[in-house]
Amino acid sequence: MKERIYYVNTSWIKLRVIVSLIVFVGVISFLGVVLISPDHFDTGEMAYQKMWLSRMAVVFAVCSLFSLSINDKKEDRFYHSVIWSLILLGGVEAIWGLGQIYGQVASHHSLFALTGSFYNPGPYSGYLAMVFPVCIGEWLLLKDKANRDRMEQGKYYISLGVILLILCVLPAGMSRSAWLATAVSGLWVYGVHYSWGIRLRKVVKKDKKKVFLVAAIGLVVVSASGFALFFLKADSASGRLLMWKVTSMAITERPLTGYGSDGFVHAYGIAQEKYFANANYSETEEWVAGSPEYAFNEYLQGAVEHGIPFLLAMLSIIGFSLWKGVTEKRFSTCGGVISVLIFACFSYPMQIPGFAVAFYFLLAACIVGRSRFYMLLFTVMITLWGIFYWNHNWYDACKRWSSCKMLYKIGAYQAAKEGYESLYSELNSNGAFLFEYGHCLHKLKDYESSTKILEKAIVHCNDPMVLNIIGKNYQAEGEYGKAEGWLIRSTHRLPNRIYPYYLLAKLYAEPGYRQPEKLKRTAEIVLTKEPKVQSTAVKEMREEVKTLVVSLNGNGSGSN
Structure with missing residues (x-):
């Protein structure tokens, strides 16, 4: 009888391990999209990552539904799968970055030596900043455990190793927002783990004057650090301030409904034209002005594209996730969410599929826990997202576009035009494609068709060269008044x-x-x-x- 009970228990343990591995495979296959960086076409194109997500959504759904069929409320499989997927992926990214620093691995941007699997150091540093508090949280939990088994001992050293790797690579990224996100989220995780809040309340009761003095010194140090970070790259910081000012102007035009998905570029371009047309701007603003694709602030970009009510709804969901995570003491994932929220004030993490899905999984890990209902709901959401990307995927079209781009660059405009015509129905919402197509027609002196294409490009592209070429088209056709208007714009x-x-x-x-x-x-x-x-x-x-x-x-x- 005892042998039978032992056999049943052993089988159950093996089944639990297998199910945990299946969930882990489903999660890391989806989050692993961050490592995808194809060389088939220009590195700024995200089509391949979206195609990967559409395929891996099926894998995740199958793994998730299989785990739901096993009724076991003792294991928080999804939470641990998200944690360790991000730690491992963060370790790979950090090693990737070290290889680039030492010149052993190629960068993905001609102007930057350090990009990881991303396209420039900013989002790469932000991703490492997101993983850092997750590592800190798990390392602290394992550190305080007296009797660690072999698996826990391995996890302890892995999390510590990734922490050290990130600290080695992160300064080289020169991303001030990533440094800030790392510092704040890391201190928060460390503080809640050791109950700094309770200790602080006790100290305040004992000696308020000393606390006030320390707080004043801390405020001075923080202010000085803020000024130092600002002047570290002053032009970049001034450019961000101008972007936020112009973006806020765009929001005031449509505060409730926004301009729709991918509507930021057009809204920002029009708002910046109005701002500089009024001639009430500084020389610094004129100098740092650019034509950004993103607002470098996800909150402002969300308000521009979808309206303020949508932004408040999203913030409410994120707030609920954090509250739930803190209540359930899932501090590691909460630290990751806090890091992204800080980084999102100064960058564009949600515009990069690999970064965005990591954030969504962190939010889900704060909420889901052992709840079968929440897990099923999240699985359905990911499946629907995968179906959307499956039906709206432009990867093959982008591969063909890269061939047209080569013809365009060498001046074979007639051959390029034929390729652009065949791709237009699939890529007619891609600003860079429309610009190339319109400019190709301009070179072929088909000015009327060029203008039609470029007027569509304005909605999806913020580059003033679009306006210049439209002006040149009208000038070539002898419509000088219209040409002047476009060039003045x-x-x-x-x-x-x-x-x-x-x-x-x-x-x-x-x-x-x-x-x-x-x-x-x-x-x-x-x-x-x-x-x-x-x-x-x-x-x-x-x-x-x-x-x-x-x-x-x-x-x-x-x-x-």
Whole structure:
């Protein structure tokens, strides 16, 4: 009888281990999308990650439903699977980054040596910052355990190792927002683990003056650190402030409904045009202005695209998740969520599929626990998300687009045009594709068709070159008034660029649209404006404008 009971218990233990492994496989297969970085086309394209998610959603759903069929409320499998998937993935990312620092692994961006599997150091550093408090939380739990078995001993050293790896790599990323997120979330996890809140209340009761003094010193240190971080990359920080100001202006136009998914680019472009058209801006703002794809603040971007009510609803869900996680003492996942919330104030983690799904799984891990209902609900949500990406996947089209891009770059515009035409129905909401297609038509002198494509590109692309080429199209067709309007819009959208002023100078020198006074004012801007980057192109534009002015003066003196 005892042998039978022992056999049943052993079988049950093996079944529990197998189920835990299945759940872990389902979770890490989905979160592992962060390591996907194909070289089939430009690295900024996320189509392959979305295709991977659509496939792995099926794997996750199968694994999750299998685990739900085993009625065992003792194991918090999903929570531990999320924790250890992120720790392992964070370790891989940190080692990847070390390889790039030492020149053994190629970077994914020509301007940065350190990117991990991402496309620039910012999101990469933010991902490591998200994993850091998760590692801290698990390491502290295992550290305080007196008698660790072999598995726990292995986890203890793995979590400690990943912590040290992240601390080695993170400073090289030069991401101030990631440093801040790491410090705050790490201290929070450490503090709640050792009940700093309770201890602080006791100290406040005993000696309020000392607490006030320490708080004042802490405030000074934090303020000084904030100023130091600001001036570490002052232009970058000023650029973020301008972006947030312009984004806030866009929000005031449609505070309730927003501009729709992917509507940020168009809304921001229009708002920045209006801002600089009013001429009430500083030289610093003109200098740091850009044409961003993201708001570098997920809260503002959410409000622009979906409205303030949607933003408040999302914040309520996140707040509930944190409350639930703290209540259930799931401090590791709560620390990860806090890190992302801080990082999201200064960057765009939710625009990167691999980063976004990690955040969603952290939120779910705070809530799900051992609840079969919550687990089933989350599985259904992931399945629906996977179905959406399965039906709206542009990976194959993007691969074909990369071939067209090669033809476009070497000047084989007719061949490129045929490829763009075949891809238009699939990629007609991709701003970069529409810009290339429209510019290709411009080079082929099909100005009317080029303008139609580029007017659609404006909705999905913030690059002022779209406005410039539309202006050149109208100029080539002899519609000079329309050309001037589009080029003036370009000068307002990005006033620190010399090129649109150069195009305006050429327009005002056109025999059919000669504007001597406007030409002189525009030429003066071209000749005196300080370019962001000195280049041969700037010198050539200035020489050509000088020639136009000399020609104008010569014609003027001749007529007198």
